[in-house]
Amino acid sequence: MRTCSLLILWTICSVGNLCAQSAGQLIQKANTLYEQNKKKEAKVLYEKAARLSNTDAHFYLAYRYALPADDRLFHYKQAALAGHGAAMGYFLEYAFLRAESIYKADPFLALDVYEKGKKANPGMQLYDEAGTVKIIKYAVEAGPFDANAFVEKYRIDTGKLNQFYAVWEIAEEASRRKGRFADVDNKLLLQLVSRGGAVPAELKIAIDTTYKAWKEKQKFEFNICNYVTSGYGMGYCARRSEADSEEQINKRMAQLNAGLKNGSGQYLEPAYKAAANFLETKVWNEELHGGSGYAAWATASLVKQKREYVRLIENLNNGKVPEVAEIKDNDARLNTIYNGVLVKLRKKPLTDFNAEVNADGVRKTQRLWIPYRDATVALLHAMRPTISQQRWTNWITEQRIKELTIILNYQQ
Template sequence: MSRSGFFSLSLLLPLLPLLPLPAAAQADYPNTSAMGSMGDPGAPWYRQCMAVRPAQPPARDIPPAGALHGLRQCGAQDRYYDTRQRPGATPSDWEQVRHCAYAESDATVLMMLYANGYGVSRNHDLALKYACSLPAAPAEMDGRVAHLNERALHHEARPFDQCDDITSGYMGGQCALIQDRLDSKARAVKLAAIMKTWQPGQQIAAARLQQALEQFAARRADQETDMSGTLRDALAIEAHGEELDLFAHDVQDAEKGKVPRYSEQQFQQLDKKMNLVYQRVLQQPAQKDGGPDMGTVTKEGVRITQRAWLAYRDAWVALGAVRYPAVAPHAWKALLTQRRIEQLEDFES
């Protein structure tokens, strides 16, 4: 689910070998590649990782060697989350996920499968071993190991997830991307169900609107998101998703008769206010109180996003004309203008 230049969801993470290998090949356990050192052998998480090192999966859980070749690049993490979201997922469904995870050496998925008992018997030692095989910052590794131990001690029923104990900006972005992909699929299903009975002209207008929406959402993500912090990727993904969520919500409301009812005068007032705020943003000093006003967001980025927003607004009016003809064009413009004002005002603070 790579959109607007975001990184790919497929994480082919290193996996501790399941069969004995020469000592040199086993040197990456526990996985300290993201720690900048060999890790602290005296740390509790390190000792616990070493204690479960001998753990091996039951032979019945490992796919036949002949089945692995056809599963290369099968997308274990996408399969895992899709199956978890599927009502009534069967043992056979989970078997496919597990076989894919073994084929891709995806320790993340195997950790979650054995922690949750999805298609396998719950196995704390194996879940912990796979957790120790993942590259992680020290705090992240310590938190994940402690979390798995707490689950085993208290028999926690809530599903365990790789994103439960993240501390790094990198994993924050990865987890935001995972959620965004799931949200996108659910959103697409709902919109498809709504629009499947629309007339051809209405569907054409909707397709054009969704293209304009994607451009605006992408610009909100890459041009109007402050990318100076460690969570920049997560914030950009969330900004993109928020616009798509608003659109889906607006369509669902309109289909129920909950349409905007602004007057022409209200729109004119909002439009005037937006233009004033927009000009203030573009005219404010580049520095204020010794620091940047908008982080990494530039005035040119705001201009680019504003142009994309205008195209999106006009595409909404075009859909409204053919699908909701009783709603005046200025009402749609007023609804979207009110939201745009709030976005622009964030850059004045």
Template sequence: MRWLGVALLCGVSLGAQVTTPEEKNWEAVCKKVTSAPLAAPELKGPLRAEQLPQCDAEGLYYGFKGAADNAAALQCGWWQRAHPQPTRGDMFYGAGVLTMLYANGRGVAKNYDLALRFACEQTWAAPAEMEYRIGHLEALRDGKMPATKPFDLCDDGTSGLSMGACEAVTQGLADKKRMGSADAVAKRLPESAKDAFAKLQTAETAFEIARARGEVDLTGTGRAAFSLEEEGRLKDQFQINLQRFAKGDVPAATAPDVTKLDAEMNDVYRGLQNSQKYKNASGGAVTALGIQKAQRAWLLLRDAWIAFAAKAYPGLARERVEAQLIRLRLHQLRSLASSKN
């Protein structure tokens, strides 16, 4: 099955099917297009020579930290191609980004033949992925497929490695928007709440990592994508929490309500810790220890939220904040308790 891995780029989610031609003889095609030597162009900018060893062609192409910079991505891509890292499983490194730049004519004249060559030089693609990718580029070159959207390596992903890499692109682009939202929140905060907000963000990141690594099944080839997806969901929930707490848009709650919810959460948590399924799990599966680490990180996050809310939203009762946080955590724990995997 093929999937389009970059939801924010392609407007679809993982799992969407596409119908580009397959090139069953892709190995012969690749042998032909890579047979002749290819000299790198002389690119003297925009990056300085001392910047090239640390350049990030993927980040420059997609614009994770600002606007996309095709000229810098081109220069970085060529430098990376000249400095291969054969043990680094990065589908975008060097030839990968060059494939997209030349296929789309970004920062350089469109050249499908060169795009094909660079696609063939990307050695981490699975054979089925190469069938699709080479067929895709040939169809674009020969006018058999309309170029209705930019060509992307993630259009033809089939492997767990590609799933993870493409989910990282999706989350990288989403993170840029999330960062903008967080910065906007910080600017509106009273000065007394800004230090608490920084501590809250640190605690949130720690919990995201603990849950994505400890409460997500990482046994399959798509484990990197699944972990990144969960981190993304938690980051989005964090943004929602900021908006709802700022508006006071959370259910009313009393101290007894908090005590009851806390007891329910602890009961579910103890059940998970005593579950033979999680006590005996290993090899990337969710374990009792992973759940324990995530719970400890959540407790620190809860405390950070309460401290922040007291300063940022003084009119919002602590009970309402704590109850809402417990409800969300209780849902996560109950999902683990009901999981059949």
């Protein structure tokens, strides 16, 4: 009803020469005011011009102002129907490519507006136009989707639908064809995948793959992480990988705890807990994981180092002893390098996009390294008492010296 009311309101004046001239004058004045940072005054004139069916006015209202979602989509739609290229791009995103909603994603509306806009302005060009239109048509071919009926039939928890990748998580579950989704076919799966997009590049790949599986009648299991291209998506998948890895580590830890030699099982849990705290802090404060995928890279590094720690204990329990040097004074070397790192970082922290290594972070990490060292030495010595605690301490200190040396020698 809101869209219909807006449509009536904004089409009071038909497009004629007098209206066009008046709208043009209003746009000129509005642009001048906007450039003078008089945005509220400019908005009033844009609204008047939009009521005269001015395409640019509709676009500027949607693009330059924080409007309610329905109003913004309406203005982009009006401009897109007239063949406004930029408005069409945004309209397709909001109506479909980034809608990420079983209720709001509408490939039928997207295709209809595109075809009318293209007819009004055949010269209109969009980024990856052919690929975008192809994907929209694939979604349309799967037929109408009744979101309310779907929610009721499959007992969907609507309270979780606002979460990122929520629709695609449902598609993942549905693609396994188990439990409540035992009767799902690839057509319904395509309808779900088509409505779960938040990143156009991800959505296009996912729809294309699911569409082909539907047409070729393939057995198909959807996996979100096969399609992510964004930094957020990589972070999302890295966190899932971390959760899976933590579950595997917990199983390995339980097996170790039952089979550790020399009664050393009592030291295992405190040692792993201290190691996990140290490694997580080190990853985020010392490794400079920058860039749009920083969360994914940092999480992957953390998972790798946790696995290596557990592998060390497993190997030692199986008789594989690392090369542990004779006793030597590594404490003095460590203090010298540690202080050198702090001096360097106080002068100039290491920086990258979304990341920084500074003196406070290194100091915080070093404080956690000490309980990590002590707990790990206690475990390793209990497992191999023929190697003294001092030798184990020096061995672990050597690893820390290598880590800090990397920071000390890092060139920006």
